Amino acid sequence: xxxxxxxxxxxxxxxxxxxxxxxxxxxxxxxxxxxxxxxxxxxxxxxxxxxxxxxxxxxxxxxxxxxxxxxxxxxxxxxxxxxxxxxxxxxxxxxxxxxxxxxxxxxxxxxxxxxxxxxxxxxxxxxxxxxxxxxxxxxxxxxxxxxxxxxxxxxxxxxxxxxxxxxxxxxxxxxxxxxxxxxxxxxxxxxxxxxxxxxxxxxxxxxxxxxxxxxxxxxxxxxxxxxxxxxxxxxxxxxxxxxxxxxxxxxxxxxxxxxxxxxxxxxxxxxxxxxxxxxx
Amino acid sequence: xxxxxxxxxxxxxxxxxxxxxxxxxxxxxxxxxxxxxxxxxxxxxxxxxxxxxxxxxxxxxxxxxxxxxxxxxxxxxxxxxxxxxxxxxxxxxxxxxxxxxxxxxxxxxxxxxxxxxxxxxxxxxxxxxxxxxxxxxxxxxxxxxxxxxxxxxxxxxxxxxxxxxxxxxxxxxxxxxxxxxxxxxxxxxxxxxxxxxxxxxxxxxxxxxxxxxxxxxxxxxxxxxxxxxxxxxxxxxxxxxxxxxxxxxxxxxxxxxxxxxxxxxxxxxxxxxxxxxxxxxxxxxxxxxxxxxxxxxxxxxxxxxxxxxxxxxxxxx
Numbered sequence: 060x061x062x063x064x065x066x067x068x069x070x071x072x073x074x075x076x077x078x079x080x081x082x083x084x085x086x087x088x089x090x091x092x093x094x095x096x097x098x099x100x101x102x103x104x105x106x107x108x109x110x111x112x113x114x115x116x117x118x119x120x121x122x123x124x125x126x127x128x129x130x131x132x133x134x135x136x137x138x139x140x141x142x143x144x145x146x147x148x149x150x151x152x153x154x155x156x157x158x159x160x161x162x163x164x165x166x167x168x169x170x171x172x173x174x175x176x177x178x179x180x181x182x183x184x185x186x187x188x189x190x191x192x193x194x195x196x197x198x199x200x201x202x203x204x205x206x207x208x209x210x211x212x213x214x215x216x217x218x219x220x221x222x223x224x225x226x227x228x229x230x231x232x233x234x235x236x237x238x239x240x241x242x243x244x245x246x247x248x249x250x251x252x253x254x255x256x257x258x259x260x261x262x263x264x265x266x267x268x269x270x271x272x273x274x275x276x277x278x279x280x281x282x283x284x285x286x287x288x289x290x291x292x293x294x295x296x297x298x299x300x301x302x303x304x305x306x307x308x309x310x311x312x313x314x315x316x317x318x319x320x321x322x323x324x325x326x327x328x329x330x331x332x333x334x335x336x337x338x339x
Numbered sequence: 340x341x342x343x344x345x346x347x348x349x350x351x352x353x354x355x356x357x358x359x360x361x362x363x364x365x366x367x368x369x370x371x372x373x374x375x376x377x378x379x380x381x382x383x384x385x386x387x388x389x390x391x392x393x394x395x396x397x398x399x400x401x402x403x404x405x406x407x408x409x410x411x412x413x414x415x416x417x418x419x420x421x422x423x424x425x426x427x428x429x430x431x432x433x434x435x436x437x438x439x440x441x442x443x444x445x446x447x448x449x450x451x452x453x454x455x456x457x458x459x460x461x462x463x464x465x466x467x468x469x470x471x472x473x474x475x476x477x478x479x480x481x482x483x484x485x486x487x488x489x490x491x492x493x494x495x496x497x498x499x500x501x502x503x504x505x506x507x508x509x510x511x512x513x514x515x516x517x518x519x520x521x522x523x524x525x526x527x528x529x530x531x532x533x534x535x536x537x538x539x540x541x542x543x544x545x546x547x548x549x550x551x552x553x554x555x556x557x558x559x560x561x562x563x564x565x566x567x568x569x570x571x572x573x574x575x576x577x578x579x580x581x582x583x584x585x586x587x588x589x590x591x592x593x594x595x596x597x598x599x600x601x602x603x604x605x606x607x608x609x610x611x612x613x614x615x616x617x618x619x620x621x622x623x624x625x626x627x628x629x630x631x632x633x634x635x636x637x638x639x640x641x642x643x644x645x646x647x648x649x650x651x652x653x654x655x656x
Binding site for chain 2: 115116117118122124164165166173174176177178180181183184185186187188189191192195196215218219221222225226
């Protein structure tokens with residue numbers, strides 16, 4: 060897909076995100092805005108997938124697992140804009156009875172979601188399992204994951220990282236949202252991850268880096284990573300992002316990790332984000 | 340005279356191993372995962388004959404459970420194997436989110452449950468697992484009583500769509516369930532019919548309750564024994580039918596009093612049909628090292644404890 064078109068989608072997704080969290084005064088806009096460009100490229104340019112009909116088993120399709128489930132607004136918006144469910148459903152986010160739960164879940168059968176996430180650190184294991192099943196089924200598709208950088212403090216991530224390298228889960232492509240911030244502050248202050256690239260390399264992964272806000276670079280990197288996969292090693296992309304990207308007062312701080320804008324702040328945010336595809 | 344044909348002596352974990360091997364032959368979607376305990380879980384035969392469907396997770400139980408949940412996406416039926424302590428408490432959050440809440444078709448197969456793990460001591464003797472697992476929505480909890488029934492249960496849970504916790508153990512015990520007996524999840528077996536007291540037991544306490552019933556019979560007490568192999572969903576119909584006859588109940592299990600089979604039965608009788616109940620279970624205590632039978636005696640989950648509880652509950656009628 061053309062870069063301009065992807066940028067237009069991303070702009071609309073950012074509008075969706077701030078409107079969704081503002082209308083229920085809760086949710087996680089910071090990380091959602093930071094991962095908007097990546098998820099837009101993933102779903103509209105990179106992944107082989109279909110929404111009609113959505114299949115839980117996803118045979119023959121690339122799969123995506125959101126391990127940091129709290130950035131559900133961006134995933135829901137991208138799924139809706141990609142056709143998985145009506146964009147009008149975005150207006151039900153976090154409301155009683157909605158399929159769009161605060162954190163992604165399968166029990167209300169929202170198309171596009173294959174497993175619950177929210178309690179951190181589990182998505183990489185889930186994705187490895189799905190990749191093992193694809194191998195057994197002779198299905199050569201990719202399995203993608205997205206993780207927060209703070210999430211990597213969970214021990215289960217490193218159990219999974221050892222397994223993926225030891226067992227050659229080489230169609231697995233993990234991406235780290237490396238924004239350097241978590242709820243209590245900067246990751247370096249809370250509990251530094253040290254040299255993250257060196258850590259993954261030492262665990263036996265192929266390590267890539269990219270700017271998570273440059274659409275062309277995301278497209279090129281994903282193409283390169285897919286081309287380099289299948290050689291016996293899992294791949295990880297350390298994606299530099301800005302939490303709150305696209306809304307000036309949300310950038311440069313961890314404070315919008317899990318807080319919603321009020322009416323005035325929403326108006327200010329929307330003034331910075333072009334309505335390209337029509338609001339829900 | 341209460342008499343049971345005995346088909347030999349074996350551990351329930353071997354019943355799991357045989358069942359899993361049979362599933363390997365008959366159900367190509369079944370896969371197995373283990374966290375470095377193949378021999379203890381008796382998974383050797385499956386590993387040998389179906390290596391491409393076996394996944395060694397190493398000592399990483401959280402990753403194993405998460406992987407098992409992911410493997411269902413694409414149609415596999417994963418059976419995870421490790422000790423009960425590491426199948427539940429250690430990975431509760433993984434089971435809760437990735438398996439139970441996500442309603443994935445994962446079979447959590449847990450060996451060395453309870454005190455009868457023996458000499459390894461309290462770190463490994465989990466007595467809270469039934470409670471933890473039965474509290475999870477979507478989870479089915481099965482605790483078979485002997486080798487044959489564990490094999491039958493292993494086959495049955497593969498046919499059941501949804502998360503299952505299957506609990507079994509280490510010690511060699513008599514086999515008294517017929518090899519061709521029908522096993523139906525959620526349908527209890529009435530092993531002995533009687534009129535004075537109902538014993539509702541699961542796991543190794545079923546054999547202990549048979550021993551108790553023989554002692555009681557000699558004293559002129561008529562026991563009805565229900566093998567409640569499925570803790571969740573509980574077979575209320577069989578339970579209430581029996582209580583209507585005996586008007587009192589003893590529950591017997593190798594588990595903490597809090598949260599186990601006894602509490603599931605208590606919930607039924609307090610809300611639907613009030614009769615006196617006595618518990619045979621471990622009373623708010625960790626275990627310790629010792630032989631399985633020494634531990635059952637010391638922690639009051641032996642046949643004599645079942646006898647005492649029956650005599651006590653009959654007096655309370």
